[in-house]
Amino acid sequence: MNLINVNHLTLGYEHQKVIKDLSFTVEKGDFITIIGANGSGKSTLVKGLLGLIKPMQGDIQYHIDTKQIGYMPQETKIDATFPASVEEIVLSGTLNRLGHRPFYGKKERKLADDSLALLDILDLKKKSFADLSGGQRQKVLLSRALSATRELLILDEPSNNLDFSSREEFYKIIHRLNKEEGITILMITHDLDMHAIAGNKIIAFEDQEIFVGKIEDYRRKMHESL
């Protein structure tokens, strides 16, 4: 089942085209890794998928309620000294579900608790975000995205700033969410270690072209070009 169809998409800013004629599909259960050098267009693609910038050419067709797309930004884009508790941050993931109600209800609180429990960090609920380690903060931000949706998550460099073991743990969690919870994942990563690149599909921004395909085909291509 296709969740998103990207058709001949060209994206960019004013007169600069960053992504040209890109086509791919996001199917339910996919785990798509997005790699590429700094400035190659990864975040631009995510902005396009989130509807924050409009296609210059081509289009994106959604076969999913766009409210069911959860986004986890780079941790560096969040002020770590932001004076909020873990609970408040994770609850804010449910804002889209509130509609016209001004306050969080029982349902939202349960969802936030469930999301924390899913990542085994319910014990952090009352802590201040500012007091957490980098790895814990990433999990809190992932819990917030899970409070928004269990359908499709877009993760922007979730392993940024994490030490080796926290990174390994984080990748394991994301894989579990994909395999066991059936959550479709699109993940930007800077981690070019082929072992870290996992999932079933890859979008690789290269010098002259964008490779879209299966991870094993990408591995083979890289191997052949050595």
Ligand SMILES: Nc1ncnc2c1ncn2[C@@H]1O[C@H](COP(=O)(O)OP(=O)(O)OP(=O)(O)O)[C@@H](O)[C@H]1O
């Ligand atoms: N708001 C903007 N206005 C104009 N140009 C932009 C804007 N955001 C990004 N760009 C340009 O678009 C190109 C792609 O940037 P983008 O942020 O998508 O790259 P990226 O692959 O995500 O990089 P990084 O790995 O550093 O996050 C770059 O040349 C960048 O300067």
